[in-house]
Every structure is written in structure tokens, then in C-alpha cells.
Amino acid sequence: MVDDCSTAGPHSSLKPWLNNCLLSHFIISISSLNFWADLKQVERGGGEEKMLSKMLACGKVYISESRNRAALESIERAAKLFPEAAIVNKFIDDTYNRVGYTIVSRLTPKPSQDSCPLKDAVFAIVKVALETIDFELHSGTHPRLGVVDHICFHPLAHASLDQTAVVAKSLAADIGSKLKVPTFLYGAAGERGRLLDSVRRELGYFKPNSGSILWSGGSKSESLPLEPDAGPTQVSPTKGVILIGTTHWVANYNVPVFSTDIAAVRRIAKHVSERGGGLPSVQAMGLAHGDDITEVACNLLKPNEVGGDRIQVEVERLAKEEGLCVGKGYFTDLIPDEIIERYMKLSSH
Known part of the structure; x- marks a missing residue:
């Protein structure tokens, strides 16, 4: 930031550092301006190649833990192994014992089922979260269904719902087959046209399981009232289930x-x-x-x-x-x- 670069007096030893800092800020600003200029060009009907390079999507990942800082640090390190995807926001709520990450990456016109930076980064987050967090030990006043409670993909810039739905479906398949967690799809990613709140309602999301205001521990039953779109039909009390969807911005x-x-x-x-x-x-x-x-x-x-x-x-x-x-x-x-x-x-x- 420019404010961090400010200095006073004739400290000549600071000049190279100051110049580099200002140059870095200038390059970042120009990059952002060029991005918005490219978007405006696309909106005016030109620059098809630029449009393809400006397709972005984000994944919001909600994890049922905020107080275990070691687990969160491990989760964030896993995401950083995929530099083409970036965590742009983290919202921690210690009272709810919940954290939300917003991860962004570019998309190709036809995202691959096998490899996509956004999907790979989110999968890494999910894998480490399941390895470091025990759902049976979780307690909070925010409803939840699993260690990784909810993942929602949103198209940004000139990406489409269909493109982000491909990412969501591929992620759900990988979580189900590789991590063995029941996974439910909704929105544009779901073939049954289900809405998030209706899936949650059928899975008991809105009913506190420990008194009138508290959700505590894992599922009391291994059986599920709905058949998952991916993964086993039995739920592990240490992991819970995961809901994954694609919608316009919420x-x-x-x-x-x-x-x-x-x-x-x-x-x-x-x-x-x-x-x-x-x-x-x-x-x-x-x-x-x-x-x-x-x-x-x-x-x-x-x-x-x-x-x-x-x-x-x-x-x-x-x-x-x-x-x-x-x-x-x-x-x-x-x-x-x-x-x-x-x-x-x-x-x-």
C-alpha cells in the first residue's frame, strides 16, 4: 500500500525500497485498470479473446470451525499450493464457530472435469479440513451439517452458471469418490432442480440438536433421509455431509x-x-x-x-x-x- 511506503527526511537508504514499493503498487493498479477496460470492451461487443481470458468464478467454502487456528493455518497452506487460485476473503466468526473462505480463479471456456485451479484449491481445502477437524467435537449456535458445511460457486465477470456448474459437479464427484463424504448438489449444479434451503430442510439443518439454540456434535444417525448425488449413503459422525451448489451471486x-x-x-x-x-x-x-x-x-x-x-x-x-x-x-x-x-x-x- 502507498501509505506503507511513506517516509520522511533524507534517508537515502530507503529510496530503493521506496521505489520498488511504488512501482509494485503502480503495476497492480495498472493491472486492475486494464482488467476493467477489457471488460468494458467486451461489453461493447468486441474482444472475444479478451472475454475468454476474463472468465472468473469464485467458490465460497464454509467450514464448521474457527477456534482451532492450527487447523485453519493448515487449510490455508493447502489452498496456496494452487497459485492460480487465490483466497480473496476470509470471514471468521468465533461466536458461531464458523469460517468462510472466498476463493477465485480464472475459468477456461470449457472447464475440464479433470483439472481446474479453482476446483483443485477447494478440494485441497476440503481434504485438509476433514483431516484436521472432528465434527463430533464441534459446537456452536450456527446450524451446520458437516465439517465442510457448504460450498457455493458463483460466476464472476463473463463466466456462466453452466461453466461453474461443471466445476461444482466435478468437485462433488471427487469428494464422494476420494474422500468418502456424502455430497448433495443444488442450484444449477443439481440435476433435480433442488434449492439449497429445501435440501437443508430435509437434512435437518434448521433444527438445533442440543437444546433450543445449539448445534453440537455430529449426526445422531448414520442413515440419510435423501440419497446423495455423490459419495456413500451412510454418514460419518466425524465428517458429516457437504452441500455444493452453483447460483448467481448471493x-x-x-x-x-x-x-x-x-x-x-x-x-x-x-x-x-x-x-x-x-x-x-x-x-x-x-x-x-x-x-x-x-x-x-x-x-x-x-x-x-x-x-x-x-x-x-x-x-x-x-x-x-x-x-x-x-x-x-x-x-x-x-x-x-x-x-x-x-x-x-x-x-x-
């Missing part, structure tokens, strides 16, 4: 409510969600988040139409009716433009 926006009245916050979440007659394309649930806070945790399926600001206003309105106070909400990831820009900076090094 944003996660959480609003803290300063109350321990979980029933009241669940009522708010129900009335915010489309399923409960609330905002279109919004899914929401109430989750305990620490000793004095309960969150309205939202998935925004069409964030360009219903964004965080609208969620915030609606939660505040409903909370007022319940006599509760609300804090400022937050997103758990960057927006797509920021993800692309950060990837371009990292890949230009």
Missing part, C-alpha cells in the same frame, strides 16, 4: 438485535423472509450470537434488487414492534466487483 447480511429473546427474533426473521410473507428473494433465521445478542441472519438471493439497506430498515421496523433495539448490520463477504479487483491485485504479484 449476499449474506446479518443484523444484531440486542436481546436474548430468541422467540421474538425468530418472529422478526420469519416476517423478513419471503417464505414468511416478507421481502422477496430473502431467506432469514434468528440465531443466538453471544451472551446478549441474537442475530437476524439473511441470505439475499437477489442483492441488486433487495439489498442490505432494505433489510436493515425492515428489521428495525419489526424490532420496534417487539420493543427491541437493533444494531447496524454487516455483510460477511465482499461484493463481486471488490472480489474481482482483489483477485487481480493478488494475481499480478
Whole structure:
């Protein structure tokens, strides 16, 4: 960063370092500008070759662990073995005992079933997570179904859902055959047209298994109510299951409510969600988040139409009716433009 390069006084020994730092920042900036210029050229109808080189996709990987730093360090080292893919964001929530990684890579026009940097990096993350984390020892107030709870691929720039679906299907097949974990597909990657929330509902995701607010330990049964798309039909309590899908961009926006009245916050979440007659394309649930806070945790399926600001206003309105106070909400990831820009900076090094 330029701020890190600033210096004062006649320290001539710093000049070579300063020049290199400024040059590096200049190259990164030019690389990002060239990327956006190429995208604009494609959008104007030209530059087919440039379009093919600007196909990007990201995978969001949600892991049921945040407090075991040694495990997370091993997971991140595994991802770095694939330099064409980059972790552009990491969101740790120690209260939920959950971490989310956003990994980005370029795609070819026809991604290979055998080799793809994005798939390879995500597979490495999954493999190490399963080796270093015991699902039976996990406890938290965020619902989950496995060590690696959820992986979602999103097309960026000029990639398509079909291209990212190829990556998702190939990853699911590898996880099922090589790591022996039941894997379920949804969205554009699923042949049955299943939605994420419907698969989760059938697998018991929304029902706390240890009291009214806590998810603790692994599955109480080795049998599954659904047949997985890949992997065994029996579930290991130390690993759980994995859901993998492909959709257009989904944003996660959480609003803290300063109350321990979980029933009241669940009522708010129900009335915010489309399923409960609330905002279109919004899914929401109430989750305990620490000793004095309960969150309205939202998935925004069409964030360009219903964004965080609208969620915030609606939660505040409903909370007022319940006599509760609300804090400022937050997103758990960057927006797509920021993800692309950060990837371009990292890949230009």
C-alpha cells in the first residue's frame, strides 16, 4: 500500500525500497485498470479473446470451525499450493464457530472435469479440513451439517452458471469418490432442480440438536433421509455431509438485535423472509450470537434488487414492534466487483 511506503527526511537508504514499493503498487493498479477496460470492451461487443481470458468464478467454502487456528493455518497452506487460485476473503466468526473462505480463479471456456485451479484449491481445502477437524467435537449456535458445511460457486465477470456448474459437479464427484463424504448438489449444479434451503430442510439443518439454540456434535444417525448425488449413503459422525451448489451471486447480511429473546427474533426473521410473507428473494433465521445478542441472519438471493439497506430498515421496523433495539448490520463477504479487483491485485504479484 502507498501509505506503507511513506517516509520522511533524507534517508537515502530507503529510496530503493521506496521505489520498488511504488512501482509494485503502480503495476497492480495498472493491472486492475486494464482488467476493467477489457471488460468494458467486451461489453461493447468486441474482444472475444479478451472475454475468454476474463472468465472468473469464485467458490465460497464454509467450514464448521474457527477456534482451532492450527487447523485453519493448515487449510490455508493447502489452498496456496494452487497459485492460480487465490483466497480473496476470509470471514471468521468465533461466536458461531464458523469460517468462510472466498476463493477465485480464472475459468477456461470449457472447464475440464479433470483439472481446474479453482476446483483443485477447494478440494485441497476440503481434504485438509476433514483431516484436521472432528465434527463430533464441534459446537456452536450456527446450524451446520458437516465439517465442510457448504460450498457455493458463483460466476464472476463473463463466466456462466453452466461453466461453474461443471466445476461444482466435478468437485462433488471427487469428494464422494476420494474422500468418502456424502455430497448433495443444488442450484444449477443439481440435476433435480433442488434449492439449497429445501435440501437443508430435509437434512435437518434448521433444527438445533442440543437444546433450543445449539448445534453440537455430529449426526445422531448414520442413515440419510435423501440419497446423495455423490459419495456413500451412510454418514460419518466425524465428517458429516457437504452441500455444493452453483447460483448467481448471493449476499449474506446479518443484523444484531440486542436481546436474548430468541422467540421474538425468530418472529422478526420469519416476517423478513419471503417464505414468511416478507421481502422477496430473502431467506432469514434468528440465531443466538453471544451472551446478549441474537442475530437476524439473511441470505439475499437477489442483492441488486433487495439489498442490505432494505433489510436493515425492515428489521428495525419489526424490532420496534417487539420493543427491541437493533444494531447496524454487516455483510460477511465482499461484493463481486471488490472480489474481482482483489483477485487481480493478488494475481499480478
